[in-house]
Amino acid sequence: MADGHQREMVAMDRALELAVLGPAHGPNPRVGCVLLAADGRTIAEGHHAGAGTPHAEAAALAAARASGADPTGSTAVVTLEPCAHTGRTGPCTDALIAAGVARVVYAVDDPNHAAAGGARRLAAAGVDVVGGVRRDEGERVLRIWLHALRTGRPFVTVKIATTLDGRVAAADGSSRWITSPEARQHAHRFRATVDALAIGTGTALVDDPALTARTADGGLDPHQPLRVVVGHRPVPPAARLHGPGGELVTLRTHDVAEVLGQLAAREVRHLLVEGGPRLAAAFLRSGTVDEIHAYVAPVLLGAGPAAVADLGIESIADALRLHTRQVEVVGPDLLIVGEPLRRTTTTHPPANAPKET
Structure with missing residues (x-):
């Protein structure tokens, strides 16, 4: 036996x-x-x-x-x-x-x-x-799938790419490229593992991203996640988001719970929030962020927008701290993967969870 x-x-x-x-x-x-x-x-x-x-x-x-x-x-x-x-x-x-x-x-x-x-x-x-x-x-x-089934909402990863002093762009607004080609390719590989990518309308208008998952040779990965734009402003007709890639989904809301509910109805298990600072802050304030991927480049700017907008935190005692799960050297940059230690997750009845097919 x-x-x-x-x-x-x-x-x-x-x-x-x-x-x-x-x-x-x-x-x-x-x-x-x-x-x-x-x-x-x-x-x-x-x-x-x-x-x-x-x-x-x-x-x-x-x-x-x-x-x-x-x-x-x-x-x-x-x-x-x-x-x-x-x-x-x-x-x-x-x-x-x-x-x-x-x-x-x-x-x-x-x-x-x-x-x-x-x-x-x-x-x-x-x-x-x-x-x-x-x-x-x-x-x-099974952690991503189990989370979606148990809570009725997608597992949420927030990705940021910053300088050592926490900037996502210079004072003149330029941001390409803070991180290295190695870090960007690493991020593309991760994009190919998720169901949906989300940005705010501000990022869509200012950066005009394609929001695609690309292979090392620059081609489109066989799996392209949904491209989700959150906010009330329309995506311009000539935007790169209308080009080749995943389906474009515009959610005319600033309500995080509504965003997650609509994506759960589309059977999204894993959502990657990529920008900008206000959208990242909205998800963090809502207590629905399950994981943070922070790419940190050995670069200093001294000025420019921060990676995350105001979280309403006034004291260091109230800081949102993370449990560091992984630290990886990616080219000249660091990737820090952490989980928020202080989180209140909104749980829906299992009946609202996406179906298995």
Whole structure:
């Protein structure tokens, strides 16, 4: 039994590796699955490649059959509780039961009210079910998706790029380029992992950004996030935002809750707020920022606009402090990734959460 437990732990580690192969963006979770024969051998693997494609369990079962392996009596080791609903694909629970899988080991309970209940359904069919295996690791892989399902709103990352003295532009308004080409390419790679990018109308009018995710050679990444402009002023017809890239969405509001609600309705799981200082401040004041990416260049200006507008903080005791999760050297610049320590998150009923498909 001890040997069997160890083999399942190794298989779960592999399933977590497989999960990361799935897209970081989109309405569905990143899930991996490993099928173990009764003697502990791995007979098949699978992962979910995105909405409309087979779920990890179905992909692993298909791989087993394609190789001539019989999944009857096998153990399915999967990073998320198998779903019990029909979306674009059938329930994974039914596929596992029909295949004769004898045991299911999973990491994270499914918080999606429409898809949950898979463990109960499997157990009712006589399948041995164990949950919570490598739960913390599974939660880390699924943190964006889990956040969206549990709160009913997108996970919000605020990105800033500043000088050492916290400026985002010089006194004359020029801002290209504060950070290095390496930092900008790093930011483009991150853009390709999110569902939507947001800027304020001021940034749209002054900077005329394209808001695209680009590859190292300057081409468009295959995944282009929604381009969201927040504010009441219209985007000029000749703006680069009307060019190639993701769909342009204009939200005529300054209400952060309304922005997040409209994006949740569009199945946005991860929102990257890129500018400008007033929009960043609005999200920070609302308590809905989950993560900050700060690119800091070894440059001094001494004057010019700050990265974040007024937060209404008058005392150092009331400063919004961050837990530093990562520090990375990117070319000559630094990337600091932090999470606000003092945050009040507005939580909506799970029924408002985007659907899994």
